[in-house]
Amino acid sequence: MSTLKGNLIFGQSGGPTAVINASAAGVFTEALKRNDVIEKVYGAAHGIVGILNEQLYDIGQEDPAEIQLLKTTPSSELGSCRYKLTDPDIDDADYIKILEVFKKYNIRYFFYNGGNDSMDTCLKISKYLEKQNYECRILGVPKTIDNDLYGTDHCPGYASAARYIATATMEVHKDANVYDNTMICVLEVMGRHAGWLTAATALAATHGCGPDLIYLPEVPFDMDTMLQDTYKVFKEKKKVMIAVSEGVKTKEGKFLPELVTEDIARNSSGHAQLGGAASVLSNYLKYMIGGKVRGIEFSLLQRCASHWGSKIDVDEAYLAGVTAVQKAIEGYSGYMVAYERISNQPYRCEMKLVELKKAANVEKVIPREWINEEGNFVTQEFVDYAAPLIAIPSTPPLIDGLPRFAKLKKVLATP
Amino acid sequence: MSTLKGNLIFGQSGGPTAVINASAAGVFTEALKRNDVIEKVYGAAHGIVGILNEQLYDIGQEDPAEIQLLKTTPSSELGSCRYKLTDPDIDDADYIKILEVFKKYNIRYFFYNGGNDSMDTCLKISKYLEKQNYECRILGVPKTIDNDLYGTDHCPGYASAARYIATATMEVHKDANVYDNTMICVLEVMGRHAGWLTAATALAATHGCGPDLIYLPEVPFDMDTMLQDTYKVFKEKKKVMIAVSEGVKTKEGKFLPELVTEDIARNSSGHAQLGGAASVLSNYLKYMIGGKVRGIEFSLLQRCASHWGSKIDVDEAYLAGVTAVQKAIEGYSGYMVAYERISNQPYRCEMKLVELKKAANVEKVIPREWINEEGNFVTQEFVDYAAPLIAIPSTPPLIDGLPRFAKLKKVLATP
Numbered sequence: 001m002s003t004l005k006g007n008l009i010f011g012q013s014g015g016p017t018a019v020i021n022a023s024a025a026g027v028f029t030e031a032l033k034r035n036d037v038i039e040k041v042y043g044a045a046h047g048i049v050g051i052l053n054e055q056l057y058d059i060g061q062e063d064p065a066e067i068q069l070l071k072t073t074p075s076s077e078l079g080s081c082r083y084k085l086t087d088p089d090i091d092d093a094d095y096i097k098i099l100e101v102f103k104k105y106n107i108r109y110f111f112y113n114g115g116n117d118s119m120d121t122c123l124k125i126s127k128y129l130e131k132q133n134y135e136c137r138i139l140g141v142p143k144t145i146d147n148d149l150y151g152t153d154h155c156p157g158y159a160s161a162a163r164y165i166a167t168a169t170m171e172v173h174k175d176a177n178v179y180d181n182t183m184i185c186v187l188e189v190m191g192r193h194a195g196w197l198t199a200a201t202a203l204a205a206t207h208g209c210g211p212d213l214i215y216l217p218e219v220p221f222d223m224d225t226m227l228q229d230t231y232k233v234f235k236e237k238k239k240v241m242i243a244v245s246e247g248v249k250t251k252e253g254k255f256l257p258e259l260v261t262e263d264i265a266r267n268s269s270g271h272a273q274l275g276g277a278a279s280v281l282s283n284y285l286k287y288m289i290g291g292k293v294r295g296i297e298f299s300l301l302q303r304c305a306s307h308w309g310s311k312i313d314v315d316e317a318y319l320a321g322v323t324a325v326q327k328a329i330e331g332y333s334g335y336m337v338a339y340e341r342i343s344n345q346p347y348r349c350e351m352k353l354v355e356l357k358k359a360a361n362v363e364k365v366i367p368r369e370w371i372n373e374e375g376n377f378v379t380q381e382f383v384d385y386a387a388p389l390i391a392i393p394s395t396p397p398l399i400d401g402l403p404r405f406a407k408l409k410k411v412l413a414t415p
Numbered sequence: 416m417s418t419l420k421g422n423l424i425f426g427q428s429g430g431p432t433a434v435i436n437a438s439a440a441g442v443f444t445e446a447l448k449r450n451d452v453i454e455k456v457y458g459a460a461h462g463i464v465g466i467l468n469e470q471l472y473d474i475g476q477e478d479p480a481e482i483q484l485l486k487t488t489p490s491s492e493l494g495s496c497r498y499k500l501t502d503p504d505i506d507d508a509d510y511i512k513i514l515e516v517f518k519k520y521n522i523r524y525f526f527y528n529g530g531n532d533s534m535d536t537c538l539k540i541s542k543y544l545e546k547q548n549y550e551c552r553i554l555g556v557p558k559t560i561d562n563d564l565y566g567t568d569h570c571p572g573y574a575s576a577a578r579y580i581a582t583a584t585m586e587v588h589k590d591a592n593v594y595d596n597t598m599i600c601v602l603e604v605m606g607r608h609a610g611w612l613t614a615a616t617a618l619a620a621t622h623g624c625g626p627d628l629i630y631l632p633e634v635p636f637d638m639d640t641m642l643q644d645t646y647k648v649f650k651e652k653k654k655v656m657i658a659v660s661e662g663v664k665t666k667e668g669k670f671l672p673e674l675v676t677e678d679i680a681r682n683s684s685g686h687a688q689l690g691g692a693a694s695v696l697s698n699y700l701k702y703m704i705g706g707k708v709r710g711i712e713f714s715l716l717q718r719c720a721s722h723w724g725s726k727i728d729v730d731e732a733y734l735a736g737v738t739a740v741q742k743a744i745e746g747y748s749g750y751m752v753a754y755e756r757i758s759n760q761p762y763r764c765e766m767k768l769v770e771l772k773k774a775a776n777v778e779k780v781i782p783r784e785w786i787n788e789e790g791n792f793v794t795q796e797f798v799d800y801a802a803p804l805i806a807i808p809s810t811p812p813l814i815d816g817l818p819r820f821a822k823l824k825k826v827l828a829t830p
Binding site for chain 2: 014016045046049072073074075076079080081082155163166167168170171172173175176177178179180185203204207208209294297298299300301303304306308310387390391392393395398399400401402403404405407
């Protein structure tokens with residue numbers, strides 16, 4: 001493959017994670033090193049939106065030490081977006097603008113860091129530019145705490161979130177068991193369609209401080225069955241801990257808050273129950289079983305807890321960025337960087353490439369056989385899969401006991 | 416003072432913290448060392464309730480390595496309670512039972528670890544036993560994330576919770592700023608009567624990722640003023656982060672959820688708003704200002720986050736336990752162990768004793784002059800006070816990346 005000289009844009013998209021900036025650090029460090037091929041390295045402000053608005057940061061002006069600090073800085077330092085490109089056959093205005101910006105800044109390398117939607121964005125741009133005979137190498141860099149990208153053993157961002165969730169679950173378990181009374185504790189974990197992160201609470205259970213019941217979007221949710229499951233544990237132990245995905249839904253496809261809204265509409269004299277899955281379930285269990293009940297939503301805390309990250313996650317996310325640059329320079333385009341697990345003990349993982357068209361818009365859920373027959377816990381297979389990913393801690397550098405996050409200058413580039 | 420030989424009971428009371436078990440480790444380690452004076456060391460199951468029910472663990476049978484692990488094990492490992500003794504002049508049944516158990520087990524040292532109520536319990540038992548001419552040395556060991564005990568510079572448990580809150584606030588701040596849209600984020604922190612822990616979010620602000628507004632129970636809360644404060648920041652920055660104590664109340668003494676309940680009663684056509692302060696404020700701001708609004712309740716997570724503790728807190732809590740044993744053997748009784756800050760840079764703190772009657776039932780709130788004139792943030796004095804307490808991290812030993820908590824055998828004692 002011939003050498004393609006030109007400039008590079010890296011963009012971040014979708015929900016933040018603890019390590020999306022680690023991938024940025026990988027891309028930036030490797031790309032700045034390869035100035036024989038890549039002259040300018042740009043970061044798009046708020047992903048594709050920054051390209052459409054021509055808001056590009058000149059990464060060459062950043063302090064290399066700050067770029068390294070990105071490895072332990074959570075969220076998306078360049079800014080993120082949830083912008084979805086339309087099909088170019090329906091409306092090609094965005095694509096025309098992207099091509100214009102790419103030409104203006106001589107962009108020959110474009111990397112997009114995100115989940116399913118972002119891989120779809122990569123694919124659409126890739127196809128459009130090819131059609132326009134504009135040579136540009138485009139690679140997707142995966143990220144999502146949901147861990148639901150197809151074609152990769154796991155996703156950057158998942159392991160750090162999983163380690164935080166498992167630890168916080170252990171701590172809450174200790175707290176919830178402190179009084180000599182009954183206690184039902186419902187933990188709500190992110191994951192709209194896949195239960196990977198909620199299932200990580202099982203790692204707390206293997207350490208003796210975890211949930212009794214785990215409900216995942218992979219299994220149709222039934223309120224009566226959940227109540228029976230809970231009451232069985234309650235009768236035996238007086239304490240019940242339940243982990244529930246925000247995305248659990250009934251076999252009719254209704255999310256928990258929807259069920260309640262309908263119930264309120266039917267019976268306006270009932271207690272109003274708002275909020276997410278934890279709120280709905282804890283109110284329901286309070287009403288049906290009684291005693292002390294607490295619903296806890298991990299909310300944004302789980303997405304950005306880089307203070308308690310996974311070093312494997314950070315290192316792999318960085319390497320995914322490095323690999324993207326290397327593979328693009330080698331000539332690859334239209335792929336997503338992915339992970340292949342080589343062995344579990346000792347844990348070893350290698351980078352590979354997966355065709356974007358295979359990764360885009362497909363969701364990988366937990367295999368049904370990794371969930372127990374009753375649909376209320378995960379099996380040892382899941383634990384064996386997830387445990388090695390969280391085994392080594394990552395901590396940010398500290399100043400006065402608090403994290404020192406990267407501070408970028410964010411100098412706007414001119415063509 | 417003459418040497419008093421006999422046995423010892425240690426009990427834990429009130430809400431758990433990250434370091435209440437560190438004080439237990441201090442008491443146990445020192446007491447087991449002093450077997451010239453103290454023959455048997457007992458831990459009461461669920462505090463005073465365990466004494467009333469004669470459920471005492473024989474700590475001498477525990478593995479010393481596990482006792483050391485208590486230093487980084489959150490919650491109350493012996494179990495806690497919220498039992499409040501009645502005045503013995505009204506009903507002395509509990510006191511008679513306590514004296515009976517103390518005699519039966521030859522208890523001559525009693526240490527109670529808790530907040531205001533627990534110091535009151537200590538005081539009542541102390542007075543009763545004195546009246547009955549039963550010699551027993553009684554000391555209170557402070558603990559509370561609320562930091563509201565009188566007579567001590569700060570309370571064990573506060574610094575660890577403050578470090579966690581400040582860090583999580585920084586991370587959420589990173590997350591909440593990621594999209595190019597408006598965002599109002601409301602963080603709810605524990606503290607029913609004192610705002611010390613909520614004020615700790617100001618430490619995140621000194622690191623550039625903290626709240627714009629802080630509302631504390633020390634200042635009467637006004638919904639209109641809060642709305643004006645918020646809108647001012649919103650107009651300027653598009654992003655607002657608000658930290659609010661669960662205990663803020665209006666000048667009429669009404670908590671936020673109460674206000675809303677009244678509002679619902681008045682106007683049943685309005686949207687129902689349930690939950691705590693974050694939920695109430697975020698719903699209100701969503702309605703009044705609009706755009707993306709998120710309420711986050713730190714809930715139990717803040718109380719037991721020993722994974723991200725303060726080493727100063729752990730060490731001091733341990734030392735408080737050691738000091739209690741030493742001072743009691745020396746002959747002191749009727750006191751609470753307290754902290755005196757000797758210097759701020761370098762941070763130095765010494766143990767002292769405060770009379771129980773001074774500490775019991777008194778709440779120490781943030782001085783008004785440490786809160787700005789508008790009542791919506793804290794001053795540099797508060798930051799100077801709190802920052803040294805969180806400067807050194809404490810982390811539990813890990814197994815496979817997750818905390819290894821202490822595992823006590825909890826062998827029930829016989830007299």
